[in-house]
Amino acid sequence: MSTGSAKMRAPVEVAAPARGPVLVRSAQGEDCERICALVNEHARNGLTLPRTIENVRACIGEFVVGERGGEIVSCGALNVISPSLGEIRSIACDPRAAGTGAGRAVVSFLIDLARAVELDELVLLTRIPGFFARFGFLEIRAEQAPRVFLDEAIAGRGRTISGRTIMYLPLLREV
Numbered sequence: 310m311s312t313g314s315a316k317m318r319a320p321v322e323v324a325a326p327a328r329g330p331v332l333v334r335s336a337q338g339e340d341c342e343r344i345c346a347l348v349n350e351h352a353r354n355g356l357t358l359p360r361t362i363e364n365v366r367a368c369i370g371e372f373v374v375g376e377r378g379g380e381i382v383s384c385g386a387l388n389v390i391s392p393s394l395g396e397i398r399s400i401a402c403d404p405r406a407a408g409t410g411a412g413r414a415v416v417s418f419l420i421d422l423a424r425a426v427e428l429d430e431l432v433l434l435t436r437i438p439g440f441f442a443r444f445g446f447l448e449i450r451a452e453q454a455p456r457v458f459l460d461e462a463i464a465g466r467g468r469t470i471s472g473r474t475i476m477y478l479p480l481l482r483e484v
């Protein structure tokens with residue numbers, strides 16, 4: 310098992326129809342401001358939780374970015390909560406690139422990354438369950454959610470579930 314760092318995978322090009330491919334790569338220090346802007350753009354209407362630049366800098370190892378034509382168009386993070394459990398966070402796409410596969414590319418990358426670091430399951434909190442259902446995430450009730458997620462990742466960090474759907478994805482391994 311590795312850490313929560315997203316740096317252990319090489320960039321992967323994911324086909325994004327309409328406006329060309331999106332290259333997903335691990336985020337670097339110089340991406341912090343752009344990530345912060347993307348996440349906070351959607352925090353205004355409550356779709357993402359706001360992040361300070363200091364927080365993004367502190368968590369940069371968890372982030373990946375999607376680039377099209379050299380410009381960052383989307384981002385997302387994989388937070389490793391325990392050796393088996395990860396949380397997908399801060400998925401955000403440039404509104405100008407909405408509907409062109411930039412969000413899909415980042416989520417697909419993070420799911421592959423979670424498998425690569427041998428996590429068994431992923432969770433997330435969202436106001437748009439329909440988007441994540443496309444990747445196989447299932448809606449669950451709080452009492453079905455992993456205890457460590459509720460206690461440490463939510464309550465322990467002063468976050469609330471209120472108004473959001475908890476989703477769960479088991480990462481089945483080939484034997």
Ligand SMILES: CC(C)(COP(=O)(O)OP(=O)(O)OC[C@H]1O[C@@H](n2cnc3c(N)ncnc32)[C@H](O)[C@@H]1OP(=O)(O)O)[C@@H](O)C(=O)NCCC(=O)NCCS
Nearest residue numbers: 351356400401402407408409410411412413435437439440
């Ligand atoms: C959600 C978000 C990342 C999607 O990014 P995107 O690049 O616009 O989406 P994509 O083009 O990759 O769409 C992939 C698929 O999801 C669908 N989809 C996109 N947004 C959706 C939504 N809000 N609800 C349900 N389905 C959605 C698309 O129609 C597409 O379907 P297809 O595979 O049948 O073509 C983007 O709209 C965004 O930044 N939203 C605000 C922030 C947010 O809500 N983040 C989630 C926090 S948990």
